[in-house]
Amino acid sequence: MGRIGVVVNPIAGMGGRVGLKGTDGKVDEARERGAEPRAPSRARAALDRIHERAPETEILTYAAPMGEAVAREAGFEPRVVGEPAGEETAASDTRAAVETFLDEGVDLVLFVGGDGTAVDVAETIREGDADVPMLGVPAGVKVYSSVFGVTPRAAGDIAATFEDTERAEVNDIDEDEYRDGEVHTELRAVVRVPAAEQRQASKQLGGGTVESLAEGVAREVRDGVTYVLGPGSTVGAVKERLGFEGSPLGVDVWRDGEVLVADASEREILDHLGEENVIVVSPIGGQGFVFGRGNQQLSPAVIEQCDLEVVASKSKLDELGTLRVDTGDPDLDEELTGWLQVRVGRYERRLMQVI
Template sequence: MESIGVVVNPIAGMGGRVGLKGTDGKLDEARRRGAEPRAPERARQALRSLHRREPALTVYTAAGVLGERAVRDAGYEPVVVYDPAGAEADVDAGAGAEIDGATDRGPADPARPDDPGDAETTADDTRAAVRAMLDRGVDLLLFVGGDGTAVDVAEVLEDADAAETPMLGVPAGVKIYSSAFGVTPADAGRIAAEFDRVEDREVNDIDEDAYRDGEVRTELKAVVPVPVAPDVQASKQVSSGSVDALASGVAREVEPGRTYVFGPGSTVGAIEAELGIDPSPLGVDVWRAAEAESNGRRGDVLAADAAESEILAVLEDPVTIVVSPIGGQGFLFGRGNHQISPSVIRRADEIEVVAAAEKLDGIDALRVDTDDEDLDEDLRGWTRVRTGRFTTRLVTVV
């Protein structure tokens, strides 16, 4: 491989920790709630991993937060081929070429250099950047974002009649249902450097408005060539097994006076329902068990469909986090539950992992991707997964 195209969706994932379950059409609200960009740093992680293995690559990218800054921070001298204002660089100028009159879309706040600033980039910018990179004949398109970004890249590949050009995602979105992403940013960088063949993988997306209302509507958008490697994540799958016995078993062992943070998903939702809680199917709820059951009341909901800040505001020790892995992928943290942030996880003295046996049968290992490497390392190793009223299974977290 001689060249690579890099495009970053700088707002991908900003809605996660603040409880918006996505950023499409919600950027102003995400900022109002205090959301911080996460995609640029994840881009740097992937590109540093790539640079350690392939430091001599020619890297084509877009201006400013659309890729240029992350590429430069990783140690490459970028060739900027697209600017959000619409100009293109002269590729013959060589590495480091700048676009005449390029606007770097400087940050609204100099103290937050990853912020896209007031002049927002859009999906049209992503598509235009990818087209410019395809014109340069890149050997791989490395994109940073979520499923929506994957759809944008895939559509350009199809429209440009460049279906043979492989694409690989650096996971930065809130929800990632597609199988075109590395498991972690570092994995994506390594795969980009070392792959020697590709295979067709699915690009899926969901309706974010329906998702925020607790309904998952997935749609296959494209089938694209993706580098082959063990650390390319699978498509999300849903277990069909009954979780009634599992929910009953967890509910009967609730500890009086303990605070429970319930993650998203139908399995955890069944536990909440068993406790008399109206669950937020795709959100995070916080509930404290009563010291003693009274008139059938087993506890109190402290926060429903909560953002990270709301969770932290109501936590009272001791704390248990209850999560179920994503079917087919195995993620415990870092996909669809960013509200359960490293700060929340560190407040817990117990993490209870629950999953129907049928779901575990389709998962090779459990995974974590919290944006905190030290925490991820602490979470790795063997963990006990509750599969029924009394049954458990040991599964490794990698």
Template sequence: MLRLGFVVNPIAGMGGRVGLKGTDGLFEEARDRGAEPRAPDRAGEAIAAFLDRAPESVIVTAGAPMGADVIRAAGGDPTVVYRPDGDELSETTAADTRAAVEAFLDEGVDLICFVGGDGTAVDVATVLDRRGGETPMLGVPAGVKIYSAVFGVTPADAGRVAASFDDVERREVNDIDEEAYRQGEVRTELKAVVPVPVTRAVQSGKQLARGTVETLASGYARDIEDDRTYVFGPGGTVGAIEAELGIDASPLGVDVWRGGSLLARDADESTIRSTMGEPATVVVSPIGGQGFVFGRGNHQLSPAVLERAAEIDVVASDEKLDALDVLRVDVDDEDLAASLRGWMEVRTGRFTTRLVKVV
């Protein structure tokens, strides 16, 4: 019988929609900006999928708000082996995550499933390494930053993998410097190499695509409509389009532009919605190596924003698409996700496009 250790970082991902690009050390600011917890809902999706496939499994967890409440709400009967000092979101810490994992290992779990982002992955991996590094780990994506190769593609995928894996391989845990990230610079550091369940539902690590995007950028800029609002997502490909338009872009943020004027730079969800106007086009590029169009690093482009957009333009070089089998979306709205899935036209050059499947 499978013994699962399940821990939730309840504040993971709160900084995304409000434009903080992370929540490390910024919980109070995120809350003051109106951020709502997203990790508990994603934890619920994962544990529901797990229980559907492995209802007889033993689940050990931490007390609320770090797991037990979510599991019970999904119909499970967890064994609580660690309790954080407080029951408020702001009172949980990385030390609680590490202590919970220690307790899971003392219980002899077969897999540790955690809900969070790269920072939480580092916390889990640190304990595993100290305790011999043989127990596999699997992440439920909930953080703003997902640069490690240990996460399920979606929360439900992670739950299904946790319930049915039969092999593991060693994969990288990476973390990113949030302060540098907020200044538009990506600095990742390899923190650990850990065993992870192996299936196609576990995403690959981020790979950097190579190749020019100049023709794509110039072609897209040529077709800009002055009476349309453009919401430019993060990343180098979209940034090249903004540079072609003379925009002082935020490299890792979301910018709103219309008729030659930058309406908002590095905008949060609320600012995007208040400035996007009609008609509006959201312009994004998939993450190289992973294929995510929404749900990784661009949480400001929330379901509410996407539903207001008249168009969604996906842009990518042929080199980037050659390295991807499909594109992926991971949004907190199943109806929206369903509407995005299928075949999508991706602009690849001055005049060229490709049809790519979105799953």
């Protein structure tokens, strides 16, 4: 893997089992209720897995209890690059650790905590003007962000083996409101994370909807790029977000704010393609076909000249399980099989297998 900076928030999650719904400002009360630290054991599970998969990984960390102890227990000889400022660790210690990791040129910041810790890490990376990916080992009460592995062991697998990165959301909630029974999430940052199926989906309220994914496509359109927009209600929401009423069952071609051709045939699409082209399409509900059902205008000749943006609601993907293609060209079908990132929100994507 290379070099990983590991920072543990040792108090993360202590308030959960004792009914405090979080630990922010409640550490003493959590201890009075008999709370035990949860983060070290979860950090150890992730580091054990990294040691199994990639024992040569160089681990940088802060002095115990912010990572050194569990790293040694997992079999590493970590390089300790700093220590907490006081007896009790604080968010400032997390931020200082991440700053040091960035200075040391780590390949990944692996943090152990919840959404509050995720915000500290994300904001420090952003302030450092860095593009270093981050990944969370879930240990907090609040885990609403899509930057965490689904389990500590999964986080270790991802950290040891990832090759590509993608963008994901860091969300947080107000713990006082949460304790009163109200959950209001707030998008706090968009960061680079390892691309992996074992990362949890974002729990941002109102996110992952057709409207939010349409907004995501619209906000990323580029000047001079030709967009070939397929049929269906999901892509229809994208067309509406771009400012026009599209052909519900047809393919529309759009560039720089103008509909070049509506309800286009294959020939018309080919005639209007430019130097850079993007197909936006949604799989057929109940069947999972990305190409070859209801959008035959998107022929192999068209597909081969375009990048691909597949969009779908989370509920549709949950029902489908896998995706399919039937372009009429076996070689192209083979090329399209494998794992594909499907946009399900403004920034969030889900890995789906094309079979």
